[in-house]
Amino acid sequence: MSAEPTVGRKIGDVILDVANVSLSFGGVRALNGVSFDVNEGEVRAIIGPNGAGKSSMLNCINGFYKPTEGMITFKGESHHQMETYESASQGIARTFQNIALFKGMTTLDNIMTGRNLQMKKNFLWQALYFGPALKEELENREVVEKVIDFLEIESIRKTVVGRLPYGLQKRVELARALAAEPDMLLLDEPMAGMNHEEKEDMCRYILDVNDEFGTTIVLIEHDMSVVMDISDRVVVLDYGEKIADGTPDEVRANQRVVDAYLGVQHD
Amino acid sequence: MTDNASSPQDLDTLPKLLDHNARVRGAKMAIREKDFGIWQSWTWSQMADHVRALACGLKDMGLNEGDKVVVCGDNRPNLYSAMTAIQAAGGIPVPVYQDSVAEEMQYIYEHAEARFAIVENQEQVDKVLEIKDNTPKLEQVIFGDPRGLRNYAQTFIQSYASVQERGRAFDQSNQSFYGDSVASKSGADTSIMLYTSGTTGRPKGVMLSYDNMIITGRNCSELEGLGDDDSILAYLPMAWIGDNIFSHAQSYVTGYCVNCPENSDTVLEDLREIGPSYFFAPPRIFENILTTVMIRMEDAAKIKQRMFHYFMDVAKRVGLDILDGKPVSFGDRLLYKIGDILVYAPLKNVLGLSNVSVAYTGGVAIGPDIFIFYRSLGLNLKQIYASTEAAVFITIQRNGEVNPETSGKPALGVELNIADDGEVLFRSPGVFQAYFKDDEATKETKTDDGWVHTGDAGFIDSDGDLRIIDRSKDVGKLNDQSMFAPNFIENKMKFFPHIREAVTFGDGKDYVAAFINIDIESVGNWAERQHLAYSGYTDLAGQDTVYDLIQDCIEQVNADLAADDNLKGSQIRRFLILHKELDADDGELTRTRKVRRNVVVERYDDLIEALYSDKSHCEIDAVVTFEDGRKDTIRADLQIRDAKTADTARAAAE
Numbered sequence: 001m002s003a004e005p006t007v008g009r010k011i012g013d014v015i016l017d018v019a020n021v022s023l024s025f026g027g028v029r030a031l032n033g034v035s036f037d038v039n040e041g042e043v044r045a046i047i048g049p050n051g052a053g054k055s056s057m058l059n060c061i062n063g064f065y066k067p068t069e070g071m072i073t074f075k076g077e078s079h080h081q082m083e084t085y086e087s088a089s090q091g092i093a094r095t096f097q098n099i100a101l102f103k104g105m106t107t108l109d110n111i112m113t114g115r116n117l118q119m120k121k122n123f124l125w126q127a128l129y130f131g132p133a134l135k136e137e138l139e140n141r142e143v144v145e146k147v148i149d150f151l152e153i154e155s156i157r158k159t160v161v162g163r164l165p166y167g168l169q170k171r172v173e174l175a176r177a178l179a180a181e182p183d184m185l186l187l188d189e190p191m192a193g194m195n196h197e198e199k200e201d202m203c204r205y206i207l208d209v210n211d212e213f214g215t216t217i218v219l220i221e222h223d224m225s226v227v228m229d230i231s232d233r234v235v236v237l238d239y240g241e242k243i244a245d246g247t248p249d250e251v252r253a254n255q256r257v258v259d260a261y262l263g264v265q266h267d
Numbered sequence: 268m269t270d271n272a273s274s275p276q277d278l279d280t281l282p283k284l285l286d287h288n289a290r291v292r293g294a295k296m297a298i299r300e301k302d303f304g305i306w307q308s309w310t311w312s313q314m315a316d317h318v319r320a321l322a323c324g325l326k327d328m329g330l331n332e333g334d335k336v337v338v339c340g341d342n343r344p345n346l347y348s349a350m351t352a353i354q355a356a357g358g359i360p361v362p363v364y365q366d367s368v369a370e371e372m373q374y375i376y377e378h379a380e381a382r383f384a385i386v387e388n389q390e391q392v393d394k395v396l397e398i399k400d401n402t403p404k405l406e407q408v409i410f411g412d413p414r415g416l417r418n419y420a421q422t423f424i425q426s427y428a429s430v431q432e433r434g435r436a437f438d439q440s441n442q443s444f445y446g447d448s449v450a451s452k453s454g455a456d457t458s459i460m461l462y463t464s465g466t467t468g469r470p471k472g473v474m475l476s477y478d479n480m481i482i483t484g485r486n487c488s489e490l491e492g493l494g495d496d497d498s499i500l501a502y503l504p505m506a507w508i509g510d511n512i513f514s515h516a517q518s519y520v521t522g523y524c525v526n527c528p529e530n531s532d533t534v535l536e537d538l539r540e541i542g543p544s545y546f547f548a549p550p551r552i553f554e555n556i557l558t559t560v561m562i563r564m565e566d567a568a569k570i571k572q573r574m575f576h577y578f579m580d581v582a583k584r585v586g587l588d589i590l591d592g593k594p595v596s597f598g599d600r601l602l603y604k605i606g607d608i609l610v611y612a613p614l615k616n617v618l619g620l621s622n623v624s625v626a627y628t629g630g631v632a633i634g635p636d637i638f639i640f641y642r643s644l645g646l647n648l649k650q651i652y653a654s655t656e657a658a659v660f661i662t663i664q665r666n667g668e669v670n671p672e673t674s675g676k677p678a679l680g681v682e683l684n685i686a687d688d689g690e691v692l693f694r695s696p697g698v699f700q701a702y703f704k705d706d707e708a709t710k711e712t713k714t715d716d717g718w719v720h721t722g723d724a725g726f727i728d729s730d731g732d733l734r735i736i737d738r739s740k741d742v743g744k745l746n747d748q749s750m751f752a753p754n755f756i757e758n759k760m761k762f763f764p765h766i767r768e769a770v771t772f773g774d775g776k777d778y779v780a781a782f783i784n785i786d787i788e789s790v791g792n793w794a795e796r797q798h799l800a801y802s803g804y805t806d807l808a809g810q811d812t813v814y815d816l817i818q819d820c821i822e823q824v825n826a827d828l829a830a831d832d833n834l835k836g837s838q839i840r841r842f843l844i845l846h847k848e849l850d851a852d853d854g855e856l857t858r859t860r861k862v863r864r865n866v867v868v869e870r871y872d873d874l875i876e877a878l879y880s881d882k883s884h885c886e887i888d889a890v891v892t893f894e895d896g897r898k899d900t901i902r903a904d905l906q907i908r909d910a911k912t913a914d915t916a917r918a919a920a921e
Contacts, residue, residue, distance in 0.1 A: 145303035150414070155532035157304065208415050 012040030021070030048237035091183035103162035114179030279454030289315035321352035324434025340387020464857035472703030495522030538619035550633035578606035586643030634762030658697030673732035743774025749836030829913030846903035
């Protein structure tokens with residue numbers, strides 16, 4: 001389409017640096033000395049065949065798994081291991097491969113939970129829903145409404161999430177992550193199981209989030225064509241090791257990547 | 268411009284009316300929009316400032332007298348003010364259907380010679396960019412919602428806010444411009460250009476004057492007693508004449524508040540929140556609401572169901588007479604009152620129709636059952652007969668004289684005439700000026716003394732009400748010389764909730780045959796109850812039991828037709844259910860969802876041939892266009908069924 005933006009986005013310095021990270025589950029090495037970096041404001045993809053260690057990598061970044069070796073530096077602070085709440089309070093939000101929403105709650109309530117860290121009043125105040133707690137709730141609701149508007153899910157605001165189709169649930173999950181106003185967003189297969197049109201919508205939202213809020217995005221995706229279209233740089237993992245890193249064009253031309261995807265015999 | 272708050276009669280343009288409203292009811296709500304979950308309001312004086320800034324901005328960007336400006340997007344306060352701002356700056360707004368695909372838009376941009384476009388958001392900007400190279404006259408694009416557009420570097424793309432900012436600066440140094448420009452226009456000038464949806468051929472640009480819009484708007488407000496405390500929900504396309512009268516001109520004339528829904532999916536919810544007092548909906552929407560009510564009732568507890576059906580029977584029996592102010596026995600009145608407390612009022616409340624004092628429907632015929640359902644609840648729903656060339660109103664049903672079969676009496680100031688061949692002609696203050704750049708079509712439609720050919724066949728009944736039979740150019744003859752009125756038969760079929768669309772053939776043939784589109788929601792719900800598995804429209808439409816269901820409906824229509832001497836020849840002998848829904852994106856429907864008969868005939872000629880053979884099925888490849896413009900083919904093997912007509916039924920019985 002001739003509608004391509006002609007001015008580049010602002011890509012800043014390194015915001016996340018992953019250095020030599022390894023992760024083992026007993027005898028299984030899920031990750032083996034993986035290093036890469038993510039610049040502020042870019043869309044960075046991690047791809048690889050099934051079992052390549054993509055989700056494990058994401059889980060290490062947000063502290064869900066503790067790497068056995070290596071260092072993860074986020075916004076200049078280095079950690080060998082990090083707790084999930086630490087990563088959340090530092091501005092990392094994520095979505096999950098298998099949707100992890102509260103199925104019995106409405107879209108609005110689900111997204112409100114994304115504001116949990118910003119709610120400072122204790123539960124007694126919140127239960128009373130009065131005075132400062134009410135004010136706080138209203139302020140947070142405003143942020144949530146902006147997210148709802150942004151992702152165009154107004155019509156399902158009051159719908160219980162469990163009744164929504166899969167594609168919309170994915171969008172609600174993205175909304176909840178966005179509600180935390182993160183600096184970096186980790187998306188675990190945001191387009192898995194979607195049809196062509198839903199994928200297109202999701203791509204548009206991811207690019208818009210990146211463009212509008214300058215949020216750094218790290219995403220895992222199976223669908224090569226989607227990744228190549230929307231990311232600035234791509235890391236390719238295979239059997240827990242990094243086999244390529246670069247722009248989509250470089251990665252596409254890399255023989256090891258082609259082999260990994262076409263299933264050439266490993267030595 | 269008048270200085271004092273004079274009677275609105277002297278105010279003959281919309282910008283003048285806006286200034287008037289800002290003076291006499293400046294603090295009253297003019298327009299509301301639901302955004303971020305809250306209804307955001309603009310008062311009349313805020314609106315006037317908003318419009319003034321944009322008008323000056325447009326002038327500063329080089330808008331000249333008489334320039335056409337395309338307006339495209341969902342119903343947004345921004346876009347409504349843009350229409351007035353364009354007029355105030357001397358231009359002519361050309362609203363375009365927001366769901367048009369790029370090619371359709373290109374035709375209008377080219378034909379209207381638009382220099383500017385004011386559009387809602389990125390989606391619309393992208394469409395304009397797609398056709399920009401082929402529309403050399405287009406110079407500037409202004410967008411409302413900046414989302415996603417930050418990095419568009421094209422210099423001809425501006426934000427609405429930046430144009431207004433520019434306008435405010437311009438206004439500082441040219442303080443007399445706005446007032447002079449507004450005063451220079453009068454009632455006879457062209458106020459707006461609307462493209463007809465065009466069931467045949469290319470869309471035509473209908474030019475309407477300020478008088479057309481304002482006088483018809485005022486006449487209707489007078490007839491219905493509308494005032495500035497009324498409110499309306501603006502949810503129908505801005506490119507449609509109705510929305511321009513109901514949500515724009517009439518609001519300016521009477522000063523009532525216009526409410527814009529959050530987006531097109533939230534309309535029913537927003538309707539409930541606003542509870543408008545003045546409401547228009549095409550029959551399709553009333554049908555959908557009724558279907559939802561009935562589906563939900565089936566899921567209700569037994570006792571509730573019984574209560575609902577009991578009181579609906581009461582309403583059917585006496586509700587219409589009570590609404591029309593006819594005598595009804597005390598016992599029935601009491602029963603109706605109880606029904607109102609238990610059923611009718613809560614139901615109307617749930618639907619957002621509690622406050623409605625006038626509701627209109629029109630465009631196509633509404634099923635008598637549906638129409639009576641709403642009226643019996645005490646909702647003052649009335650039919651109108653309308654056209655773009657008339658600035659909406661030709662006839663309106665009068666309070667107390669509502670006959671479901673007619674379109675009512677001529678609206679104030681409208682004269683009706685029936686030509687020798689049965690075509691309905693009208694003359695009114697709303698009669699359009701001309702078709703843009705198409706004198707030939709103008710001459711064909713409008714006579715020198717102002718009578719307009721509607722193209723519809725109809726007659727005036729003994730009560731003075733207009734009855735429309737059919738589009739006169741569609742009316743044909745079967746080979747046995749009996750009359751064939753396709754729309755009439757199709758409407759009869761569409762009154763069944765299972766049938767969404769029907770196209771009949773018969774002109775120059777031996778018998779009538781039909782294409783059917785099932786209503787996926789209604790038939791889908793039915794299928795669920797029958798424990799019938801299906802994967803999608805095509806699958807459901809091809810199932811034998813669904814064919815049985817539709818055949819039942821058609822045979823009922825046949826029985827109805829057989830009772831009429833003129834129409835008994837038009838009973839449907841053979842039919843098939845189409846494998847896909849007719850769609851505006853495929854060019855099969857107009858943007859206002861009317862069937863383009865010639866396109867259907869051309870595209871499905873194999874199927875039509877099969878209907879007039881003795882085949883029991885027919886294979887077809889059809890090209891479908893997706894929303895993003897990609898094309899694909901669907902292959903299907905369609906069943907063709909024979910339906911019983913009254914003759915065959917009798918023969919079988921004997």
